[in-house]
Amino acid sequence: MSNIDQTIKIIFQPEGRAVHVLPGTTIFEAAGKAGIVLETPCGGKGACGKCRVTVVSGRPEPTDADREAFSDGELRSGWRLACQNRLTEAAVVEVPQDARFFGQKILVDGIKRDVAINPTFRKIFVTVPEPTLEDARCDLDRLKGCLADVTTNPIARLPLIRTLPRLLDEHNNEFTVVLENDEIITIEKGDTTGACHGVAIDIGTTSVVGILVDLVTGESKLTASRMNPQVSRGDDVVSRLSYISENEHGLQELHERIIGCVNEIVAELCEKASVPPEQIYELAAVGNTTMNHIFLAVDPRKVAQAPFAAVLREAANVNASDIGISINPFGNVYTSPNIAGFVGGDTVAVILATGMIHGDGVRLAIDIGTNGELVLATKDRVISCSTAAGPAFEGARIQHGMRAAGGAIDKVVFNKAVRVTTIADAPPRGICGTGLIDSVAEMVRTGVVDYTGRIIDVGEAELPDFLKRRVVESEAGNEFVLVDADKTDNGKNIVLTQRDVREVQLAKGAMRAGIQILLSVMGLAADDIDEVYLAGAFGNFIRRSMAKQLGLLPDIPSERIAFVGNAAATGARMVLAARELRAEAEKISKEVEYIELAGRPDFQQEFMSSMLFPT
């Protein structure tokens, strides 16, 4: 009953990359599956006209939004908005460079922010004048004179000063000065002004993502990711904190693991982009407060106990070599500021990237990861909370759960048959987050799961035959066979157990309860929300209808729900490219209020009712 035969083949040019998707898939989704992320500053509403592609063959009829965005001639040439067009037959799609998420000179976040390039690190090629009896200024003052256009008061520290007379001689007074803000941090032979890079890192509890950014052009060049190697010491924040409490060298071990992981990502980016590590001058890392503390080797244990106070809120800046990050040894490692013990720098980055604290209206950001962080903003007040969603949506604690890798079931529809697609069209190996949401949502819609979350007994209710035969009894209650053994990678059934459904209930219940509490603190109702930003590594691939069907999101019109992708990583890219945004991050960190759900008498009640499925 797997549906590989029913899919359509879409080829993306100029890469020539082919994917198989279900009919009705948008071009945007199909491109994402092919690893091509398109710009959607408007959140996929067809409003911004950025995701423009040419459909060479298998062209759908133009939509209203297409007619708005393109001339008749363009439409005849095949131009379409990727977010608005659904593919119904095999197609060939041409994706121009400027529609790609990483193809712009000016960094644009997932929503609406344009940022001019102004990185912390700059390079200036200088020719230092020789001293004369008329101008016998010291070496350093003559060098500083060459930087007058760039900074009025350049700073040099002793180690650099010590090298200066030799460098002037060796390089014949010509070299490239590397500035970190106003400090001369190093001097490089020749003119290297064209080579200045940074890496943005999103340290998730489960996954770590790195993006290579060209600090001259602002362009994001490549991404690389790894499983967070701390996972073997606990799959969520609380279990990591326990591990540190219970093991004398636990903090050091977890610290070394994440530093090693980040270094692997940096090395991969360098190799793929042919950029030497010495040409990477800054790494900007965002993560939740515990990940932030462990990355910095700051003891996070107090976060685990009431009143959940962290050690560090503000941003940290550390010399790369001091913290063991393998970029230029004079480079800087920046970590974004936190808000509270359970709302960290990744949330600050999401707020920064979405620009949600600016402007009018009621805005809700939902960053779905191992924890679910929520931010609700009005013109006058911004509040946040964290819900212990658990790693279910990242594939953990689910019997056949897995990360969004090849063979992961990522989309499920119950329509006369159980239809699934997998990443890379590989034989099914397990279920990733979106597949899990789809599956449970469809099980609820079709009555396989009742509103309390129980997988019903066969015969208890009327089920179509194609579903009925899939509900089987097991020792731990009923389970649902999603893919039969003969269609899977290892020849065994892929199932969803009663416990899996409970995990999804806990995760979505926690998240939804958090949303309700934030609304209640502000005296608002769900319908007051003007815009929802769905962020997170897999946020872009959740189907809004499924999320509402599951009760993860309140029932608000889908056009108010925008996908902002990995907004935390976008925020990290933004602070890399534009140093003045660090002051905004500090302001966000200080001014966004934290609501401690555990401290609220109404939370348990809200949580219990949020665990139920909509009827």
Next chain:
Amino acid sequence: MSNIDQTIKIIFQPEGRAVHVLPGTTIFEAAGKAGIVLETPCGGKGACGKCRVTVVSGRPEPTDADREAFSDGELRSGWRLACQNRLTEAAVVEVPQDARFFGQKILVDGIKRDVAINPTFRKIFVTVPEPTLEDARCDLDRLKGCLADVTTNPIARLPLIRTLPRLLDEHNNEFTVVLENDEIITIEKGDTTGACHGVAIDIGTTSVVGILVDLVTGESKLTASRMNPQVSRGDDVVSRLSYISENEHGLQELHERIIGCVNEIVAELCEKASVPPEQIYELAAVGNTTMNHIFLAVDPRKVAQAPFAAVLREAANVNASDIGISINPFGNVYTSPNIAGFVGGDTVAVILATGMIHGDGVRLAIDIGTNGELVLATKDRVISCSTAAGPAFEGARIQHGMRAAGGAIDKVVFNKAVRVTTIADAPPRGICGTGLIDSVAEMVRTGVVDYTGRIIDVGEAELPDFLKRRVVESEAGNEFVLVDADKTDNGKNIVLTQRDVREVQLAKGAMRAGIQILLSVMGLAADDIDEVYLAGAFGNFIRRSMAKQLGLLPDIPSERIAFVGNAAATGARMVLAARELRAEAEKISKEVEYIELAGRPDFQQEFMSSMLFPT
């Protein structure tokens, strides 16, 4: 013919310290000989009334200045101004604490500057509130909250932050925060706010002097000094620079020697004052540009060749442990900014200490060391130069020259006999700088030396018998027997050779030529000078009349000549106690013009004529 029998004994109380001096010596000079340095903000003119002492016995008649300064009752009680009263008989003198140079809460330099205490390092005892659900601020923010009265934006770096949670636990939230400007550099157990010290260091080419300063009270507690151990690698700046050029590891060797020397001085100060080295948080070092560069391990070789450009002009701040200075490992080492390759941070410190760039009139500062640095200031312009005086005045290159230590002949009068005094009244061992000036001045006055500097042949001119017998022939020309063999420490004559006289001529000629060039650059004559500041380790002990007799100083009225002692060290003490003076030092360093004597066609002529003695 030594005159120990003709001296008078003076006892200083409450120390009970006794010295023997020639009749006619001022109380101020006698106290200096006893190691008790008195305040003379007015430069010894009897104007400021600071050097007030009680003469218990052997009381001189009150002078006019005494009558001005004291009531009749006070005069009857024995109060006198130390700078105005000459002792003619054995006496007992009581020196109150507030007349002592190091006995004040507010630092006062040798001349006129009052400075409020505002050191770079401050300590604050804090009790950090425990976090609560209502105040779940992070550890660092709660700590920062305790510092709100002291600094609005305290800075903490990662190594300190890492220690914070443990320190809060171990010290039960109570401890002392050490601030360097606005940065929290360390945390100490208990309340240590009373213990905060600094060391001012004057790194001379020949001598190194350290002063322990209490940064809470501003009081200078102790001094200690050493010969600069680089002396064995050359006795002046130029020979040190040659040593570095000619030896691969020369810079490193000389750097280690001076660091070791400074550490010895610090250790001696700590031991004598019973202050643990960890309670010293800052060391402020002044020295000429070459000493400054060697101390910082910055290659100074370019200073040796035209156009004499240094590597570093500005002040440096280095972590104590990074440069190997044995104070608190988190402490700071500050070096004052330089003016040019041959006018360094010691001259900046002299200018700062004297306050000579403020106010009206024409002021000349003369800092006499191995080099002679000169500064001429008017309201509108300040110029400086350096003269390679050589180390003659520090006792080097003189056959029987020695430092101003026990047994050094420090005062000489030819008056029917050759009368000398020695430091600590020990049997004569050699001649120090003041003794040298006295001797040559007296030899010139009595005709033993002619105006060209030649020691005359016996019979060439009429000499009194007590001198005639002292002029003897030797292989290298005539020489003058200052002390007969039977009166000296080692049983051999102490003599001044023709070459010794030439060294003095070179030194005083260079200095005087520098003065004349500076005056000529400004279009001024010697008589236009309103005030001369005589600085340098032995500056306080030169006799003005002798200096003029020698031609070292122009013939201007003695009351315009003020002794400011080791003003370079005073400047170092001042920047330790008052951080805002560092900005003034930077301004001085940038704005004082440097006149390169070697680049001037008129210098050689001026130098030749300045070598002659006045007739």
